[in-house]
Amino acid sequence: SLEPEKISDGHDVVEAAKSIYMVSDGTGWTAEHSVNAALGQFEHCLVDRGCAVNTHLFSGIEDLEQLMEIVKQAAKEGAMLVYTLADPSMAESAKKACEIWGIPFTDILGPITEAIASHLGVSPSGLPRGAPGRNVPLSEEYFRRIEAIEFTIKQDDGALPQNLKKADIVLVGVSRTGKTPLSIYLAQKGYKVANVPIVMGVDLPKSLFEVDPEKVFGLTINPLVLQTIRKARAKSLGFSEATRSNYSEMDHVREELEFARSIFAQNPVWPVTEVTGKAIEETAAVILRLYHDRKNRCSMPRIAKRY
Amino acid sequence: SLEPEKISDGHDVVEAAKSIYMVSDGTGWTAEHSVNAALGQFEHCLVDRGCAVNTHLFSGIEDLEQLMEIVKQAAKEGAMLVYTLADPSMAESAKKACEIWGIPFTDILGPITEAIASHLGVSPSGLPRGAPGRNVPLSEEYFRRIEAIEFTIKQDDGALPQNLKKADIVLVGVSRTGKTPLSIYLAQKGYKVANVPIVMGVDLPKSLFEVDPEKVFGLTINPLVLQTIRKARAKSLGFSEATRSNYSEMDHVREELEFARSIFAQNPVWPVTEVTGKAIEETAAVILRLYHDRKNRCSMPRIAKRY
Ligand SMILES: Nc1ncnc2c1ncn2[C@@H]1O[C@H](COP(=O)(O)O)[C@@H](O)[C@H]1O
Ligand SMILES: Nc1ncnc2c1ncn2[C@@H]1O[C@H](COP(=O)(O)O)[C@@H](O)[C@H]1O
Ligand SMILES: [Mg+2]
Ligand SMILES: [Mg+2]
Numbered sequence: 001s002l003e004p005e006k007i008s009d010g011h012d013v014v015e016a017a018k019s020i021y022m023v024s025d026g027t028g029w030t031a032e033h034s035v036n037a038a039l040g041q042f043e044h045c046l047v048d049r050g051c052a053v054n055t056h057l058f059s060g061i062e063d064l065e066q067l068m069e070i071v072k073q074a075a076k077e078g079a080m081l082v083y084t085l086a087d088p089s090m091a092e093s094a095k096k097a098c099e100i101w102g103i104p105f106t107d108i109l110g111p112i113t114e115a116i117a118s119h120l121g122v123s124p125s126g127l128p129r130g131a132p133g134r135n136v137p138l139s140e141e142y143f144r145r146i147e148a149i150e151f152t153i154k155q156d157d158g159a160l161p162q163n164l165k166k167a168d169i170v171l172v173g174v175s176r177t178g179k180t181p182l183s184i185y186l187a188q189k190g191y192k193v194a195n196v197p198i199v200m201g202v203d204l205p206k207s208l209f210e211v212d213p214e215k216v217f218g219l220t221i222n223p224l225v226l227q228t229i230r231k232a233r234a235k236s237l238g239f240s241e242a243t244r245s246n247y248s249e250m251d252h253v254r255e256e257l258e259f260a261r262s263i264f265a266q267n268p269v270w271p272v273t274e275v276t277g278k279a280i281e282e283t284a285a286v287i288l289r290l291y292h293d294r295k296n297r298c299s300m301p302r303i304a305k306r307y
Numbered sequence: 308s309l310e311p312e313k314i315s316d317g318h319d320v321v322e323a324a325k326s327i328y329m330v331s332d333g334t335g336w337t338a339e340h341s342v343n344a345a346l347g348q349f350e351h352c353l354v355d356r357g358c359a360v361n362t363h364l365f366s367g368i369e370d371l372e373q374l375m376e377i378v379k380q381a382a383k384e385g386a387m388l389v390y391t392l393a394d395p396s397m398a399e400s401a402k403k404a405c406e407i408w409g410i411p412f413t414d415i416l417g418p419i420t421e422a423i424a425s426h427l428g429v430s431p432s433g434l435p436r437g438a439p440g441r442n443v444p445l446s447e448e449y450f451r452r453i454e455a456i457e458f459t460i461k462q463d464d465g466a467l468p469q470n471l472k473k474a475d476i477v478l479v480g481v482s483r484t485g486k487t488p489l490s491i492y493l494a495q496k497g498y499k500v501a502n503v504p505i506v507m508g509v510d511l512p513k514s515l516f517e518v519d520p521e522k523v524f525g526l527t528i529n530p531l532v533l534q535t536i537r538k539a540r541a542k543s544l545g546f547s548e549a550t551r552s553n554y555s556e557m558d559h560v561r562e563e564l565e566f567a568r569s570i571f572a573q574n575p576v577w578p579v580t581e582v583t584g585k586a587i588e589e590t591a592a593v594i595l596r597l598y599h600d601r602k603n604r605c606s607m608p609r610i611a612k613r614y
Contacts, residue, residue, distance in 0.1 A: 285334035
């Protein structure tokens with residue numbers, strides 16, 4: 001029997017959905033990221049919206065009045081509250097108000113900040129990132145990231161093969177293995193990335209075989225999944241029937257993946273990463289782990305950073 | 308008097324730095340993001356490396372043996388441990404081991420997951436994102452994001468002005484206001500972004516004035532900061548002395564910003580965002596808040612999402 005909240009009448013569904021309010025004195029991206037990861041633990045009921053969830057992100061909340069208005073609204077809506085508030089008195093107010101109103105809540109920033117404070121033996125500033133007087137320093141790292149993004153955009157899809165030597169990471173794979181979004185993801189982390197497509201019957205640029213092979217990474221994918229993705233792509237690009245079938249026909253897909261495999265076999269130093277079933281950020285994690293292991297050759301694989 | 312750990316001998320400095328170990332059964336990006344935000348609270352002592360910190364990210368940790376090896380290493384190094392472990396028995400083991408070894412620790416995933424579980428009345432799966440059988444569904448959202456990234460790359464720096472009407476967001480500003488990295492940041496969130504440079508003496512594309520002005524956003528910046536950025540840029544691009552001075556001379560910078568201001572004044576519907584002192588993700592938060600407010604016109608500014 002259908003429960004009332006499962007009836008797919010738009011209005012009822014919205015009413016049945018549970019809300020999560022996310023409040024930050026900054027951008028809110030940290031709260032959003034944590035909530036996203038946690039929601040991954042409820043995928044079994046989210047897929048069919050059996051436990052529908054709506055998130056509401058409130059960013060730049062720096063004064064008590066705004067904060068209290070949001071808490072009241074959360075109480076009205078039966079929402080829970082997740083917050084990152086650097087000012088301890090704001091965080092305390094959020095906590096108290098939630099307790100008074102009976103709102104479930106989680107402080108994302110407080111516990112980790114306290115733990116780091118006692119680890120370092122230093123008190124936290126308590127200043128939100130946008131506080132007056134705080135200025136983002138135009139650090140080297142900042143410029144390096146922007147340069148990486150601009151480099152990576154220009155290099156996309158095999159453009160400027162003469163620049164492969166300037167890349168930190170070179171991705172190689174057939175069309176629709178996610179080279180472009182992966183390149184961009186890595187670029188935002190500060191790596192200069194180039195990607196080179198493998199296309200049946202097209203020679204790879206000579207420069208690919210002249211760069212340090214330790215920075216080249218192959219991507220591979222299950223043929224059935226690739227075909228599904230290519231069909232969607234061909235449709236959205238409005239390919240003609242003929243082009244479409246050559247691009248997404250199973251025989252062609254298999255042949256092209258076989259061609260890629262033979263290239264990878266001839267270049268055994270290139271690690272080959274399977275992207276099937278992986279989100280972009282998961283493939284990025286795999287590649288960066290390999291990349292840093294090769295650089296550091298330390299016993300326990302890790303990515304180290306200095307602050 | 309110099310304390311021994313402040314002596315800028317490379318070796319001593321490294322030894323004096325405090326370590327933060329981040330462990331995840333997934334990519335580790337959630338732990339990294341939270342630690343980064345929390346470290347923002349210690350900028351006052353991080354700037355001069357008065358409290359130097361090294362982070363170490365261990366991703367894809369799915370078995371107890373690896374976990375225990377990392378905890379032992381953390382104990383040896385006097386590190387603290389931050390973890391996201393979906394399997395409750397792994398999280399419990401991390402906690403116990405830290406207590407036994409006297410390691411400060413923070414569980415990033417557990418508290419928020421528990422709070423959401425009781426809010427939804429649903430038990431978490433306890434499955435790490437990479438668990439066998441779990442497969443990233445090739446969801447509409449997934450394809451939409453990739454399309455947004457590919458669109459945005461092609462549109463960069465005023466390319467294909469005939470496509471402005473297809474963009475969700477159009478950014479307008481002089482060179483080095485961060486249009487490109489901002490566009491890419493927004494694209495990764497699923498928005499199709501186009502950016503159009505304002506260059507002194509160059510006409511803006513006609514199509515810019517034909518699109519819905521509610522999706523156009525102006526960027527502005529402090530002239531002194533812009534000059535600093537442009538000088539760095541000109542140097543890194545190896546501009547000739549003549550081009551360089553025209554690009555980064557103060558008079559020219561001021562004139563160009565004035566030209567931008569006059570264009571913005573003629574288009575009062577375009578909100579103008581000040582980027583000075585803001586990180587890319589901060590400007591992104593400001594623009595997305597404006598964007599969603601305009602779409603929803605609801606009383607409390609927010610970004611809402613359905614899961
Ligand atoms: N660079 C920073 N300096 C100070 N606080 C920060 C910094 N980055 C993030 N935060 C704080 O960390 C929390 C999460 O930030 P956000 O992801 O922007 O919402 C907020 O309370 C911010 O104020
Ligand atoms: N889609 C997902 N499904 C299940 N668990 C997830 C998902 N995304 C993230 N997690 C979990 O959330 C934590 C943080 O993920 P990560 O940012 O990949 O380190 C890890 O314990 C992951 O296993
Ligand atoms: Mg591509
Ligand atoms: Mg640009």
